[in-house]
Structure formats: structure tokens, C-alpha cells
Amino acid sequence: MKNRPFGERIRFALCGVKEAWQRENSFRTQGVVAILVVVGLLALRIPLTWSAIVILAAALVLAMELTNAALEAMIDRLHPERHADIRAAKDMAAGSVFLASIAAVVVGLLMLFSLYSIW
Ligand SMILES: Nc1ncnc2c1ncn2[C@@H]1O[C@H](COP(=O)(O)OP(=O)(O)OP(=O)(O)O)[C@@H](O)[C@H]1O
Structure with a gap:
């Protein structure tokens, strides 16, 4: 059913x-x-702008992993047999x-280079 109350949708997302x-x-x-x-x-008191960028990068990894896990679960349920297209879909996810993850590591390194003048 579409258009459920906001609180209920938050609960689904947390589930x-x-x-x-x-x-x-x-x-x-x-x-x-x-x-x-x-x-x-927090411990290193990293400036807010860098903190925001790093948190965004980490959240992106987690969000991608959630989407990947969702796709895997759905594919395995709908099509348990092996198929080249399933392989491609899972590999792309x-x-x-x-x-x-690569982007998050690069962001972390750039932050360290920038803040601690290693560059
Ligand atoms: N039904 C299938 N048909 C063809 N290739 C598949 C199929 N299922 C998985 N594979 C191949 O095996 C790889 C690993 O798939 P799997 O479902 O085990 O995911 P995973 O990346 O190991 O994730 P997790 O360990 O979190 O379940 C896929 O990326 C794909 O290349």
C-alpha cells in the first residue's frame, strides 16, 4: 500500500x-x-566541513551496501538458479x-593530507 504515514515509513527503513x-x-x-x-x-576535532564530507562518504558506502544487499536478497528469492544476467546484475551492484569505498578512502586520505600538510 502506497503513501503510508511518515513514522511507519521510518520504521520500515530502520527494519x-x-x-x-x-x-x-x-x-x-x-x-x-x-x-x-x-x-x-570527534576525537581529533576535525573541522566541520571535512567531517561533513567524510560522513557523507561513509554514509554513501553504507547506502550502497544496503542497496547491494537488497538486490541480492530479491534476486536470490526471485531467481535462485544461476544465470549470466544474474551474475552481471550482482557484479554491478x-x-x-x-x-x-574507493571514493571514501580517497576522501579520507585527502583530508589527512590537507589537514596535516603531508602533501
Ligand atoms: N544466480 C547466480 N548466477 C550467476 N552468478 C551468480 C549467481 N549468484 C551469484 N553469482 C556470482 O557470485 C558472486 C557472489 O554472489 P553472492 O550472492 O554470494 O554475493 P556476495 O557478493 O558474496 O555477497 P554476500 O556474501 O553478502 O552474500 C556474484 O557477484 C556473481 O558474480
Whole structure:
């Protein structure tokens, strides 16, 4: 049913995050890394602009992983048999996580270079 109340949609979204946390090792790992990154930002008193960029990068990785996990779950349910198109779809979804992760690492390095004048 479409157009459910806002509170209910938030609850569905949180259930999705919880589901991914319970099912997916990689989502748990990325979640722990993201928490450590936020703690690091606070502990090192990183400037707000850099903190915002780094948090966006970490959130992008987690969001891509959620989408990847959602696609995998749906594909495995709808089409458990092996097929070249399924392989391509799963590989592309994995590719989105990979690209976001590379970008997040680059953002982190740029922040360190910029703040600590390593460059
Ligand atoms: N039904 C299928 N048909 C063809 N290739 C598949 C199929 N299922 C998986 N693969 C291939 O195996 C790879 C791994 O798929 P899998 O579903 O195990 O995901 P995963 O990346 O290992 O994620 P997770 O460990 O989180 O489940 C895919 O990226 C794809 O290349």
C-alpha cells in the first residue's frame, strides 16, 4: 500500500538497516568502520566541513551496501538458479559498493593530507 504515514515509513527503513546488519557481514564491518571514523572525527576535532564530507562518504558506502544487499536478497528469492544476467546484475551492484569505498578512502586520505600538510 502506497503513501503510508511518515513514522511507519521510518520504521520500515530502520527494519531494513537492522535486517542488513543481521544478515550481512560486510554491512556490519562497514558499520563498525563508520562508527570508528565518526569517533575519530570527534576525537581529533576535525573541522566541520571535512567531517561533513567524510560522513557523507561513509554514509554513501553504507547506502550502497544496503542497496547491494537488497538486490541480492530479491534476486536470490526471485531467481535462485544461476544465470549470466544474474551474475552481471550482482557484479554491478558489488561494483557500486567498491567504487563508493574507493571514493571514501580517497576522501579520507585527502583530508589527512590537507589537514596535516603531508602533501
Ligand atoms: N544466480 C547466480 N548466477 C550467476 N552468478 C551468480 C549467481 N549468484 C551469484 N553469482 C556470482 O557470485 C558472486 C557472489 O554472489 P553472492 O550472492 O554470494 O554475493 P556476495 O557478493 O558474496 O555477497 P554476500 O556474501 O553478502 O552474500 C556474484 O557477484 C556473481 O558474480
